[in-house]
Amino acid sequence: MAELQKDPMTRGDFLGFGILGTIVGALLTIPPAAFVLGPVIDVNVRGESDVPDDWYRVGPIGEIPAKEPKVYVVEFPVNQVYSEEQVIEEGVETPGATIDNAVWTSWREEIGENGEAIHRIPSFVESGVQPPLTQEQIDEVTANLNVLSSSCAHLGCPVRWIVKEDGGEFLCPCHGGIYDINGGYVGGPPPRGMYSFTFEVREDANIYVKHEFDIGGDKGPQQPYVI
């Protein structure tokens, strides 16, 4: 057998070295570990997000057609490294970085008794929106609007709307996930339908979203991690 230890060590020495080693080891490990794990600590322990918890404007509801979705691009500011708020405030002339998310908006589609598609576009929208909206109008819009993330529920590729003879569908370019106009799951590898943004409609007839998903759906809650 290979003999590593030439001088025998007493139990006391062993414990002493063990304790000393643990202390020194911890002192040497904690700073670099905390340094690189900083963002994980910020997000999970301190509950901070890189995107400020605000409402961001998506676009006017009046531009969403009756039977097709419309895509808006929202630029969410990102607080990271050199685009961190503090850094920018200090007068360094770096424009803050943004993360651009495509938001698919559409009017809810339902299947009527005879199998025909009913598009739930509010009549006052169809005849031309006149801001400011009343509370009833806002409620009606909120109840019938889809505000979907373009990020595929499978692995996050951006889905796009494909026009077909009898309407269309959302198709994911990566592995062929398919969703209907409401973001419901139709086919392919995604485990659920498209994610909806947390949104609100305001008097100015615009949609506003937060940088978070409203988790629902029949497959149970699922945390989206990359948006």
Place this chain on the structure above:
Amino acid sequence: MGAISKARSQAADAGKFVADWLEHRAGIVTMMEHFLYEPVPKRGAWIYTLGSATLFLITLQFLTGILLLFYYVPSTDHAWNSIYYIMNEAYFGTLIRGIHYWSANFLLAVIGLHMAQVFFSGGYKAPRELNWVVGVVLLLLVVIIAFTGYALRWDQDGVWATVVGMKIGSYSPFVGAYTIQFLMGGDTIGPATVSRFFAIHVWLLPAALAPFIGIHLYLLRRHGVFGDEMEYRERLAKLQERQRLEEYEQYEDDGEPYVGRRDRADRD
């Protein structure tokens, strides 16, 4: 004696002088002999070059990677621009980046072949199983380096492939969320993501890769390559007999008592 053969013998003398000089001071010749010659089974000898091919491609990665660093800027605003510069303005930029790109692709393919060769020839069996484990560590490191390199391009392809890769990681039980928050540098993709991927791709993992390559080679040389067992043992036995005799002769010349050479570890 003609002028040419005279020059030739002079050059040979000079070469011998330099080699002797270096040998006495640094043991270079012995070291070269030790590092260069490794017996491989006669049959299918070419198949044993796959490991060297892998090493060659990794070396290319290091070299071209260092060159790319002269122009690449790891920031969300400038990553794409700096690669555009490399591809369109820098002299031979297309070539250098092309080599980095293609040798990365071939690297993964050649590693696959190398592993297949070791696997099908039973080269992972005792006493070489530790080297197989080291090889698997190397494979994982290379895969992660390839993944992180993809993001550095910061074009549509690179970003979405990275998002998909991270989403796959996010499904791992318990640590999924933490892993990708660590990679993204927060809870969304952004400037921190580029910096982190850069640090991992350029510093952390290559620095981890290098010593493991060293261990891999050391273990290879310690046990030799594995081939047709009978043929291999025969050849090895002959070679060692010859080396033993040579060494014996040398010790006799030196007038020192012969103490024998350390046996190769795989001879039981």
